[in-house]
Amino acid sequence: MRAWVYRTKGKPADVLRREDDYPKPEPSATQVLVRVNAASFNPVFWKVMGTPPMKYMQTTPAVPEGDFAGTVEGGNLEGTGLKVGDEVFGLVPAQQSMKDGKGALAEYLVVDRDVVVKKPSNVSFEEASTFPLxxxxxxxxxxxxxxxxxxxxxxxxxxxxxxxxxxxxxxxxxxxxxxxxxxxxxxxxxxxxxxxxxxxxxxxxxxxxxxxxxxxxxxxxxxxxxxxxxxxxxxxxxxxxxxxxxxxxxxxxxxxxxxxxxxxxxxxxxxxxxxxxxxxxxxxxxxxxGMMTTSKDRLDEMAKLVGEGKLRPIVDGVYAFEDAIKAYDRQMSGRAKGKVVIKVSA
Ligand SMILES: NC(=O)c1ccc[n+]([C@@H]2O[C@H](COP(=O)([O-])OP(=O)(O)OC[C@H]3O[C@@H](n4cnc5c(N)ncnc54)[C@H](OP(=O)(O)O)[C@@H]3O)[C@@H](O)[C@H]2O)c1
The missing domain is CATH 3.40.50.720 (NAD(P)-binding Rossmann-like Domain)
Structure with a gap:
C-alpha cells in the first residue's frame, strides 16, 4: 500500500518518505481494518517523530498521524454496529502508534473497535477526520x-x-x-x-x-x-x-x-x-x-454533536497525499486555523 513512513528520527522533511509497497496492516482480534480517505494532523505526531524527549518513546519504522475518516474493509466488527463498506471516522491514539508504528498516513489502517464509529452524513471524509483527537x-x-x-x-x-x-x-x-x-x-x-x-x-x-x-x-x-x-x-x-x-x-x-x-x-x-x-x-x-483519553461514549457523543451541527468542522487546508511535507510545514508553523488535512484516497 501507499504510506508515508519514517525509519529514523528527525524533522518530517528530513526523515519522512513516501513508500508505495509498504505492508498493509493486519487487524488483531479486536481491531477493525479501514481504508483511509482522509487524515488530519496533530502536533504530537511530529513531536514523536523527532523532538526530544518525546522521540525516544516512538518505535520505527512508523507511519505517522492518528485522526482518520474512511471506509470499513474488514476485521472484527462484533458489537460495533458497523459493516464492511460503512463510512467511519475515529482515532489511532498516539500511545498506540508509538508502540506499534501503525498510523493514519497510509491507504489502510487498523484501529481498536472502541475508537471508530459511523461518520455523520452531513460532513465529508476530510471534515470528519478533523474531530477525534x-x-x-x-x-x-x-x-x-x-x-x-x-x-x-x-x-x-x-x-x-x-x-x-x-x-x-x-x-x-x-x-x-x-x-x-x-x-x-x-x-x-x-x-x-x-x-x-x-x-x-x-x-x-x-x-x-x-x-x-x-x-x-x-x-x-x-x-x-x-x-x-x-x-x-x-x-x-x-x-x-x-x-x-x-x-x-x-x-x-x-x-x-x-x-x-x-x-x-x-x-x-x-x-x-x-x-x-x-x-x-x-x-x-x-x-x-495530562494526555487526552478516548472512550466509545465520548466518540458517540462527538458524532451526535457533529450530526446535529453543534460541532462544526474547521479546516485550515486540505493537501494532496503527495504534499504531506508541505502539510507538515503548515502544521508545524503553529499558525494553522483549525485543522490541516490530507486527502489520502478518493
Ligand atoms: N495533552 C494532550 O492530550 C494534547 C492533545 C492535543 C494537543 N496537545 C497539545 O496542545 C497544543 C495545541 O495543539 P493544536 O492542535 O491546537 O495546535 P495548533 O493547531 O498548531 O495551534 C495553532 C494555533 O495556535 C494559535 N496560537 C499560537 N500562539 C498562540 C498564543 N500565544 N496565544 C493564543 N493562540 C496562539 C495560532 O493562532 P494565531 O495564528 O492567531 O496566533 C494558531 O491558530 C500542542 O502543543 C499540542 O501538542 C496536547
Whole structure:
C-alpha cells in the first residue's frame, strides 16, 4: 500500500518518505481494518517523530498521524454496529502508534473497535477526520478534569481558540452552555467569534495576564484551559481571574525545542507548576497537565454533536497525499486555523 513512513528520527522533511509497497496492516482480534480517505494532523505526531524527549518513546519504522475518516474493509466488527463498506471516522491514539508504528498516513489502517464509529452524513471524509483527537482533548480537559456540566452556566477560559484543539473546545463548551472567553490574534477573531465565543482577547495586542486581571477579576472563571502552554505566568497569576475552586488544565506544557537549555528550563518550570501549590504554599489553584483519553461514549457523543451541527468542522487546508511535507510545514508553523488535512484516497 501507499504510506508515508519514517525509519529514523528527525524533522518530517528530513526523515519522512513516501513508500508505495509498504505492508498493509493486519487487524488483531479486536481491531477493525479501514481504508483511509482522509487524515488530519496533530502536533504530537511530529513531536514523536523527532523532538526530544518525546522521540525516544516512538518505535520505527512508523507511519505517522492518528485522526482518520474512511471506509470499513474488514476485521472484527462484533458489537460495533458497523459493516464492511460503512463510512467511519475515529482515532489511532498516539500511545498506540508509538508502540506499534501503525498510523493514519497510509491507504489502510487498523484501529481498536472502541475508537471508530459511523461518520455523520452531513460532513465529508476530510471534515470528519478533523474531530477525534482534538475533541477528545477538549472532553478530557473541560469535562473529565474541569468538571464542566451541561446547563450549569460555568465560566470557561480557553487559551488558543483558533488552533486545532481550541476550535473544538470553544464549540464543546458552548454546547454545554458555558460562558466562553478565548484568545487569538486579530486575523482569527471572526472565526472564533463565529464558533460562539462570548468574548475574544487578542493576545498580541497587550499582555494577557493584564487583560484577564482587568476584565475578569470580578467574574472569575471555573476552568482555565490552556492549549498554548509556554507562558507560565498565566498560571502563577491565575488567582486574579480563576475561582478558588477553579481548575487550570494544561495540555500543551512548557515549550521544548529539543535543545538542552529548553529541556532544563521546561523541566524546571513544569516541576514548579506541579509542585508549588502542594509543597511550597505557592499558587493556590489546582493545576493539571495530562494526555487526552478516548472512550466509545465520548466518540458517540462527538458524532451526535457533529450530526446535529453543534460541532462544526474547521479546516485550515486540505493537501494532496503527495504534499504531506508541505502539510507538515503548515502544521508545524503553529499558525494553522483549525485543522490541516490530507486527502489520502478518493
Ligand atoms: N495533552 C494532550 O492530550 C494534547 C492533545 C492535543 C494537543 N496537545 C497539545 O496542545 C497544543 C495545541 O495543539 P493544536 O492542535 O491546537 O495546535 P495548533 O493547531 O498548531 O495551534 C495553532 C494555533 O495556535 C494559535 N496560537 C499560537 N500562539 C498562540 C498564543 N500565544 N496565544 C493564543 N493562540 C496562539 C495560532 O493562532 P494565531 O495564528 O492567531 O496566533 C494558531 O491558530 C500542542 O502543543 C499540542 O501538542 C496536547
Amino acid at each position: 482534538t475533541t477528545f482533548t477538549a472532553y478530557w480537559a473541560l469535562i473529565q478534569v474541569g468538571k464542566l456540566e451541561k446547563g450549569k452556566g460555568q465560566r470557561v477560559f480557553i487559551n488558543g481558540g483558533s488552533g486545532g484543539v481550541g476550535v473544538y473546545a470553544v464549540q464543546l463548551a458552548k454546547a454545554y452552555g458555558a460562558f466562553v472567553v478565548t484568545t487569538c490574534s486579530s486575523p482569527s477573531r471572526e472565526l472564533v467569534s463565529s464558533l460562539g465565543a462570548d468574548d475574544v482577547l487578542d493576545y498580541k495586542e497587550r499582555d494577557l495576564v493584564a487583560q484577564l486581571s482587568e476584565k475578569y477579576s470580578n467574574e472569575p472563571f471555573d476552568i482555565f484551559f490552556d492549549t498554548v502552554g509556554f507562558d507560565s505566568s498565566l498560571y502563577y497569576k491565575s488567582p486574579a481571574y480563576l475561582k478558588p475552586t477553579g481548575h487550570y488544565v494544561d495540555v500543551a506544557g512548557p515549550h521544548m525545542d529539543g535543545s538542552l537549555g529548553s529541556l532544563l528550563r521546561g523541566g524546571f518550570d513544569f516541576a514548579n507548576r506541579l509542585l508549588r501549590p502542594k509543597l511550597l504554599g505557592g499558587v493556590p489553584r489546582q493545576y493539571t497537565f
